Amino acid sequence: MPPSPPSSTSPPMYTSPPPSYNTRSVVFDSVLSDYNMEDLSTFEDMTQFRNDYISSVGAAAKLLGIESDPTVEILSITPGSIIVGTKVTFINDPEGAELFREVLSSNPVLAFPAFSGLGQIQIREVRFDGGNVDGSPPPNDGNAQPNNGCAQTRSGQSCCLPNMLDAAEECCTRQVDECGVCGGNSDSCATAVTIKVRTNRPGLTPDAVRTPAFDSFISDFKKMVAQLFASMGVTEKDIDVDRSAIKGVSVPGGYYEFEVPFKIRPIGSAITVAKAKAILNDAAQRAEASNGMSLSAVVDVNRSGVCGNDVCENGEMNSCPKDCGLTEPSTPPRQGSTCPSVGGRVCAGRGTCSSGQCVCNTGYSGADCNSCAEGYEKNTGGVCAEKRADVDPRDNDADADADAAKTRSIILGVVFGIVALLLIGLMCYYVFVIRKRNQASREDGLAFSSQQQVPASNEEPDIPTRQLSQTAV
Numbered sequence: 001m002p003p004s005p006p007s008s009t010s011p012p013m014y015t016s017p018p019p020s021y022n023t024r025s026v027v028f029d030s031v032l033s034d035y036n037m038e039d040l041s042t043f044e045d046m047t048q049f050r051n052d053y054i055s056s057v058g059a060a061a062k063l064l065g066i067e068s069d070p071t072v073e074i075l076s077i078t079p080g081s082i083i084v085g086t087k088v089t090f091i092n093d094p095e096g097a098e099l100f101r102e103v104l105s106s107n108p109v110l111a112f113p114a115f116s117g118l119g120q121i122q123i124r125e126v127r128f129d130g131g132n133v134d135g136s137p138p139p140n141d142g143n144a145q146p147n148n149g150c151a152q153t154r155s156g157q158s159c160c161l162p163n164m165l166d167a168a169e170e171c172c173t174r175q176v177d178e179c180g181v182c183g184g185n186s187d188s189c190a191t192a193v194t195i196k197v198r199t200n201r202p203g204l205t206p207d208a209v210r211t212p213a214f215d216s217f218i219s220d221f222k223k224m225v226a227q228l229f230a231s232m233g234v235t236e237k238d239i240d241v242d243r244s245a246i247k248g249v250s251v252p253g254g255y256y257e258f259e260v261p262f263k264i265r266p267i268g269s270a271i272t273v274a275k276a277k278a279i280l281n282d283a284a285q286r287a288e289a290s291n292g293m294s295l296s297a298v299v300d301v302n303r304s305g306v307c308g309n310d311v312c313e314n315g316e317m318n319s320c321p322k323d324c325g326l327t328e329p330s331t332p333p334r335q336g337s338t339c340p341s342v343g344g345r346v347c348a349g350r351g352t353c354s355s356g357q358c359v360c361n362t363g364y365s366g367a368d369c370n371s372c373a374e375g376y377e378k379n380t381g382g383v384c385a386e387k388r389a390d391v392d393p394r395d396n397d398a399d400a401d402a403d404a405a406k407t408r409s410i411i412l413g414v415v416f417g418i419v420a421l422l423l424i425g426l427m428c429y430y431v432f433v434i435r436k437r438n439q440a441s442r443e444d445g446l447a448f449s450s451q452q453q454v455p456a457s458n459e460e461p462d463i464p465t466r467q468l469s470q471t472a473v
Contacts, residue, residue, distance in 0.1 A: 024097035025089045027075070027129040028104055034119030035082040050074060053084060056118050060111040061088070061096070064103060068093035077164065087129065101126055167305070168312040168324050168383070178272055178303045180314040186270035189313045190263040192304035195280060197221065199293035200255045206248030218243065220291035221260060227290065228279055229264065229271065238265045257296060263304060276301045312383060325350055325361070325383040340368040 035049070057072045068090055075085035090097035103111050108123040166172045167180025176182055179189035203213035222236040241262045248258040264271055280298045287294045305313030307320035316323045326349035339346050339353035347358035351369035360369035363376040363384035372384035 022092050022094055023089055024094050025087050025129045026097055026101045026104070026126065027085070027087045028126040029124050030084045030086055030118070031122040031124065032082040032084065032118055032120070033122070053086075053118065056112070057086060057088060061100060063113075064099055064111055066090075066093065066096040066100060068096050070096070070100075097128070101128060166312070167314050167316060169317065170378075178270070179305065179311075180303075181311060184311075186272055186303070187268065188266055188306065188309060188311045190265055190304045190306050191271045191273075191276050191301070192261070192263050193276060193280065193301050194259060194261040194299040195284075195295055196257055196259050196297040196299060197224075197293050198251065198255050198257045198296040200253075201292045204256065206250075206256060206258070209243060209246065214243075217258075217293070220293065221262075224290045224293065224295070225262065225264075228283055228295075229276075232269060232271055232275070233267050234264055234271075238267055239263070240265065259299060266306060266309075273301050273303065310383060310385075321349065323383070325364070342368050342370045 030053075053074065054072045058070070061070055070088050070090045070093070073087040073089070075087055077084055088100065090100070100111070104123050105126045108121070112118065112121050112123070164172050164176065166176050166182040168182075170182065172182035177184035177186040179186055181188060199217070201213065201217060203211065204217055208214055218241055219236075221241065222239045225239050226234050226236045239262055241260060245261045246258055248256050251257045264276075277298065280295065280301065283295045284298055287296065303314055305311075305316040305320060305323070307316065307323060310323055312324035317326065326345070338356035339358050342348040346353050347360065348364075348368050348370040350364045351358040351360040353359075358367060358369045360366070360373070363373055363386070365371050365373040372378060375387055376384040377387045378384055
């Protein structure tokens with residue numbers, strides 16, 4: 001039997017197994033005391049700082065003999081004393097990751113000497129974060145570029161860290177408060193809370209939301225909340241309950257549990273999330289009954305913008321665009337629109353498009369309505385408001401000189417007045433004394449002259465007895 005012809009099918013080619021990956025990430029905070037936010041006030045400064053920082057961290061790894069070229073990612077930059085949240089990811093180099101973590105934890109000077117270019121640096125909160133050892137590749141097959149947290153601002157800038165964006169979507173080089181206001185103190189917005197309340201009040205059921213019993217429940221609920229926050233100056237009038245969003249369920253023991261959302265209006269002092277949670281959680285743990293109800297759980301506590309206060313706060317870009325200086329809520333530009341857009345909004349949301357040109361709202365200018373008009377400047381809420389009248393320093397100096405001269409004149413006038421009064425008093429005293437002396441002298445003269453008068457002829461002189469006896473002898 002003739003041999004079979006060779007098969008036309010080629011044997012399968014050898015395929016090497018996929019590379020195995022092992023990633024470890026070291027996360028830490030760098031406190032840079034030689035920097036402040038004024039040094040990073042422009043986007044050029046911020047970009048340069050970020051590049052320098054990433055290069056310095058990479059150089060620190062090489063200084064320790066780590067050659068695996070780990071990726072460096074900036075997680076956050078906290079204003080004030082600049083605190084940089086940092087993540088360094090090592091691929092297929094677990095020993096390098098362990099060495100880097102150990103050195104930063106025990107003796108970071110070895111990694112960041114004085115000549116690192118970052119100035120005085122303090123490393124804290126060093127820890128491992130994430131990573132995988134199962135052989136699966138990291139994103140983009142290990143070649144992913146580090147996400148350094150750049151976020152696009154409303155004005156189109158693209159290098160602002162997310163934790164530095166305020167509610168107006170502008171980059172804030174100061175601290176963003178809980179209300180989302182750049183440089184604020186967290187007292188302009190409301191405190192939004194949802195809690196669960198347990199009650200067995202008669203006539204109160206989840207379905208009876210429009211009954212006198214439910215009205216009484218809402219009234220007593222406000223009293224309970226006001227009592228909890230009384231030390232912070234909260235009254236019943238400061239509490240708004242969203243009746244339409246209240247949910248209720250039946251629970252064992254003949255009780256109903258209601259989930260009640262409400263807001264505490266701004267009262268002049270900041271009721272921060274931390275303060276509110278502490279007060280409410282304490283009340284929930286004590287579970288003390290008040291007016292037939294007790295707080296059973298805290299569902300949510302956050303801060304909510306107050307529409308109409310001319311301050312752009314959390315969520316108001318859409319819910320209250322006027323506070324953020326917008327004509328209408330955030331919407332993408334219409335297809336075919338010929339007007340310029342900024343941050344996805346036609347005319348930056350601060351004007352209207354007419355015949356291909358932006359007609360800007362009052363206080364705004366520019367082809368895209370993204371600048372403040374002359375005489376206006378951005379306030380803390382990111383809205384263009386009228387400038388206060390600028391005062392020339394020379395005018396201040398002139399006013400100060402005039403005030404000083406006026407003060408000197410007043411002082412001199414008072415001094416001269418006092419001196420004049422003293423002189424008048426002395427003159428009066430002198431005249432009084434002289435007159436008294438003259439009067440006394442006249443009286444003495446009259447008395448002396450009366451003693452020297454000659455007696456009358458029919459009067460016998462009063463001759464002493466001794467003189468008479470001598471004459472007789």
